[in-house]
Amino acid sequence: MIGIAPDLSQNSTALAESNYHTLADANRLAAERANKLALPDEELARLPPDQSFVRGYIRNAARVWYDPRFDCTLLWQDVTINMDMFGYVWGKVFAEIDVTKGLEQFDRPVFLALGRYDFIVAPPSSWDPLKSRFKNLTIQVFEKSGHTPQFEEPVLFDEQLLAWIKDTSPVVGVV
Numbered sequence: 001m002i003g004i005a006p007d008l009s010q011n012s013t014a015l016a017e018s019n020y021h022t023l024a025d026a027n028r029l030a031a032e033r034a035n036k037l038a039l040p041d042e043e044l045a046r047l048p049p050d051q052s053f054v055r056g057y058i059r060n061a062a063r064v065w066y067d068p069r070f071d072c073t074l075l076w077q078d079v080t081i082n083m084d085m086f087g088y089v090w091g092k093v094f095a096e097i098d099v100t101k102g103l104e105q106f107d108r109p110v111f112l113a114l115g116r117y118d119f120i121v122a123p124p125s126s127w128d129p130l131k132s133r134f135k136n137l138t139i140q141v142f143e144k145s146g147h148t149p150q151f152e153e154p155v156l157f158d159e160q161l162l163a164w165i166k167d168t169s170p171v172v173g174v175v
Contacts, residue, residue, distance in 0.1 A: 002113045003147040005122035006130055008094040015122035031069045032062035050081040063119035065146040100133045109136040109168040115145030138164055
């Protein structure tokens with residue numbers, strides 16, 4: 001799993017917000033203010049839902065990326081979003097999910113990659129109460145990443161993931 005909290009409930013959203021205000025420095029706060037001035041809420045609200053989502057995500061760089069001024073516009077080029085599905089999955093399923101359900105029978109190792117500067121989901125500490133419920137959970141926090149450590153720290157991400165696969169593989173030497 002990458003860049004996810006145990007759920008996307010209101011409590012997790014509040015934890016993400018608190019984490020942002022705890023860790024955000026002046027540069028990050030200034031970047032967020034500049035992005036909101038460039039695309040005010042009123043203008044964002046007038047866009048069709050799929051465009052509003054993408055433009056809002058781009059505008060939220062200070063909460064999404066380690067580099068608060070990163071422009072991810074090109075990553076969204078030619079991306080089509082099904083807002084009905086997206087709204088249902090992120091707004092209902094992930095908001096209400098109980099990731100501990102069925103863990104008694106779940107015996108597979110889990111690799112959880114989180115960015116220290118990911119402020120759109122609850123912080124890594126939100127997993128602390130659940131760790132013991134997993135039979136084999138590895139939490140790797142990437143210190144120079146936001147929501148996408150596989151993109152922001154690709155070499156370290158690959159190293160950590162491959163090492164984890166090697167360490168958890170039931171067949172020695174299989175990678």
